[in-house]
Amino acid sequence: METNPFDLTGRTALVTGSSRGIGQALAAGLAAAGAKVVLHGLDPSRLELSRKALAERFGDDRIAAVAFDITDEPSVSLGVAEAEEKAGPVDILVNNAGIQHRVPLLDLAVEDWNRVISTDLTSAFLVGREVARRMLPRGRGKIINIGSVQSDLARPTIGAYTAAKGGLRNLTRAMAAEWAGSGLQINAVAPGYIHTEMTQALVDDVEFNSWICKRTPAGRWGTVDDLTGPVQWLASEASAYVNGQTIFIDGGMTAVV
Numbered sequence: 001m002e003t004n005p006f007d008l009t010g011r012t013a014l015v016t017g018s019s020r021g022i023g024q025a026l027a028a029g030l031a032a033a034g035a036k037v038v039l040h041g042l043d044p045s046r047l048e049l050s051r052k053a054l055a056e057r058f059g060d061d062r063i064a065a066v067a068f069d070i071t072d073e074p075s076v077s078l079g080v081a082e083a084e085e086k087a088g089p090v091d092i093l094v095n096n097a098g099i100q101h102r103v104p105l106l107d108l109a110v111e112d113w114n115r116v117i118s119t120d121l122t123s124a125f126l127v128g129r130e131v132a133r134r135m136l137p138r139g140r141g142k143i144i145n146i147g148s149v150q151s152d153l154a155r156p157t158i159g160a161y162t163a164a165k166g167g168l169r170n171l172t173r174a175m176a177a178e179w180a181g182s183g184l185q186i187n188a189v190a191p192g193y194i195h196t197e198m199t200q201a202l203v204d205d206v207e208f209n210s211w212i213c214k215r216t217p218a219g220r221w222g223t224v225d226d227l228t229g230p231v232q233w234l235a236s237e238a239s240a241y242v243n244g245q246t247i248f249i250d251g252g253m254t255a256v257v
């Protein structure tokens with residue numbers, strides 16, 4: 001019988017920052033492809049709402065949840081252990097959780113710089129290392145880091161975010177350099193401007209909206225649904241020989257000036 005290389009049945013996925021936003025949509029996409037999913041966030045009550053919503057769609061036995069701070073090393077170790085206790089060995093990790101902080105570099109306090117770097121970059125190292133320690137002896141695993149067009153391009157007022165997302169692109173390569181030989185695939189997805197609750201104000205800003213639509217060859221904002229297919233692919237056997245890559249899902253924005 002032919003098998004579907006995109007099928008994730010029997011796989012367990014941990015998606016950081018999936019209590020809301022893009023992470024929640026990616027988690028639902030992985031569950032739709034057959035995976036058991038561990039949702040994650042910081043605020044336990046918001047996380048529980050997300051767990052209930054996905055459990056209604058995919059069944060209680062397919063959706064678990066763990067809350068932990070991705071910037072704190074001991075919490076990461078305990079949190080990943082709890083995820084595996086609840087849902088079995090993690091086959092797929094999506095390092096999605098992240099924050100933004102908009103201030104010009106000249107006004108950026110070092111505390112805010114550190115907070116953004118720690119949440120958007122160091123966390124992927126901490127959670128990725130903890131999960132890889134468990135994947136490597138098993139000889140297989142998928143790690144997908146969520147970058148941004150700022151993994152490649154800069155814009156005023158988001159210097160720390162740009163540095164973190166650029167760093168994430170090279171961390172993806174560094175992980176592949178060390179772990180690809182042991183059966184792991186580590187790649188990144190870099191979304192362009194995505195229409196979410198968080199970006200609704202920018203969509204409603206006529207000037208900004210028209211700039212985005214002109215600057216993007218596809219002529220529109222992205223949607224969370226535009227991201228789920230590429231993440232399903234990178235989480236599946238269909239991408240078995242893809243390693244260290246950052247795939248831009250941006251309607252062509254980073255391909256043109």
Ligand code: NDP
Pocket residue numbers: 016017018019020021022023040041042043044046068069070071096097098099119146147148149190191192193194195196198199
């Ligand atoms: P949201 O702000 O909607 O959600 C952020 C998630 O991260 C929440 O689940 C939050 O948990 C969690 N989180 C934040 N800090 C921590 C922490 N210290 N420990 C544990 N969990 C934490 O984010 P988006 O959906 O907008 O973005 C998701 C990812 O996509 C980010 O990496 C972002 O950079 C990237 N991206 C987003 C784009 C967009 O247009 N929105 C475009 C390009 C990239 P809690 O709910 O408990 O606070």
